[in-house]
Amino acid sequence: MSDLPYGPPVRVSPLIRFGRWSFLTAGILYGAFHQNRLSKKEAKIREIEAKEKVIRDAKLKEEKAIAAAAEMKALEEMISTKK
Amino acid sequence: MAGVVAKVPSMISSALTQAKPKFNIFMKYARVELAPPKLNEIPQIKAGIGKLLTSFKSGAWKQQTVKQATLNTLVGAEVIFWFYVGECIGKRHFVGYDV
Numbered sequence: 458m459s460d461l462p463y464g465p466p467v468r469v470s471p472l473i474r475f476g477r478w479s480f481l482t483a484g485i486l487y488g489a490f491h492q493n494r495l496s497k498k499e500a501k502i503r504e505i506e507a508k509e510k511v512i513r514d515a516k517l518k519e520e521k522a523i524a525a526a527a528e529m530k531a532l533e534e535m536i537s538t539k540k
Numbered sequence: 541m542a543g544v545v546a547k548v549p550s551m552i553s554s555a556l557t558q559a560k561p562k563f564n565i566f567m568k569y570a571r572v573e574l575a576p577p578k579l580n581e582i583p584q585i586k587a588g589i590g591k592l593l594t595s596f597k598s599g600a601w602k603q604q605t606v607k608q609a610t611l612n613t614l615v616g617a618e619v620i621f622w623f624y625v626g627e628c629i630g631k632r633h634f635v636g637y638d639v
Contacts, residue, residue: 461565466572471581472588476619478576484626492631492638499639 577585595601604612631637 461568463569466569469573470584470588471577472585473615473619474575475577475581475585477622480619480623481626484623484628485630486626487623488627488630488632490630491627492633495637496639 601609628634
């Protein structure tokens with residue numbers, strides 16, 4: 458024991474050691490528990506968004522098709538009236 | 541590049557042989573300072589908690605010197621920080637949750 462470079466080891470009070478280890482394990486448990494809870498919530502939100510995405514994509518496609526048709530019509534009218 | 545890769549196992553083994561005595565010294569300190577409390581130390585823990593509570597209730601915590609108060613604050617803060625270290629380990633991500 459006399460050859461340790463920093464002198465004899467400090468006798469930390471058991472209350473402090475108990476507090477440290479109990480907070481550490483409590484933190485690990487809380488972290489795992491909270492992560493579980495949040496990832497379940499996020500999975501549900503992702504499902505809902507995936508459904509809405511399909512609906513939204515269909516709507517956007519429709520609107521684009523209508524806009525393209527209107528543009529084509531306007532172009533043709535321009536050409537025909539110019540003549 | 542092949543020369544460096546060929547040297548890696550010998551580098552690892554030399555690092556390990558260098559680190560072993562230092563690790564043993566660390567373990568000598570850790571067995572006394574970092575060990576979890578044993579069962580026969582529980583009455584000491586209870587007495588310590590009781591002392592804390594009575595000093596809170598009787599207002600004796602105001603009679604400390606400023607130096608003692610800062611030391612106690614630092615030690616208390618360190619004990620509380622271990623909770624957040626544990627939380628980082630539990631959620632397996634450093635900053636925030638990985639959803």
